[in-house]
Amino acid sequence: MKKALSEATPYSFFVKGAPIAIVVCYDIDTGRRFKEDASICAEHIHLEAVNQGLASCFVQVADATGDHGNAEDYVKQLLEIPDRYRVQCMMPIGYPDEVLPEHTDDEFDRSKIHIEKF
Numbered sequence: 001m002k003k004a005l006s007e008a009t010p011y012s013f014f015v016k017g018a019p020i021a022i023v024v025c026y027d028i029d030t031g032r033r034f035k036e037d038a039s040i041c042a043e044h045i046h047l048e049a050v051n052q053g054l055a056s057c058f059v060q061v062a063d064a065t066g067d068h069g070n071a072e073d074y075v076k077q078l079l080e081i082p083d084r085y086r087v088q089c090m091m092p093i094g095y096p097d098e099v100l101p102e103h104t105d106d107e108f109d110r111s112k113i114h115i116e117k118f
């Protein structure tokens, strides 16, 4: 299944190598903020993975396409997800292959901070 999921888009190939992948779904019958709520959920998954010494990566599914066409339709078909659910993304979780250096203060662009007025 992970191999099939990894074919959803050109940017999901590494899903097959992760020990697990959580597919973030949203019931549009009970909620009205699909993208916002599902993205917050995904971010919490990411933060807790990092908190536990693991790694994850937001892998776009909604509004994405790949060799199998519409990525969301493809993932829903694979996992037999009912119609009333949208699929925002996949969150593969595993042990990091590499630990990237932290961002430095030099990269901080103060001109992007606007106080009181834009």
Ligand SMILES: Cc1cc2nc3c(=O)[nH]c(=O)nc-3n(C[C@H](O)[C@H](O)[C@H](O)COP(=O)(O)O)c2cc1C
Pocket: 009, 011, 012, 057, 058, 059, 060, 061
């Ligand atoms: C909306 C959104 C969709 C993303 N989709 C993918 C994806 O499909 N595949 C992927 O490898 N990374 C995806 N990413 C993760 C980015 O590639 C990147 O790792 C993340 O934004 C952190 O970047 P930075 O630490 O270099 O600033 C996505 C990120 C966002 C915010």
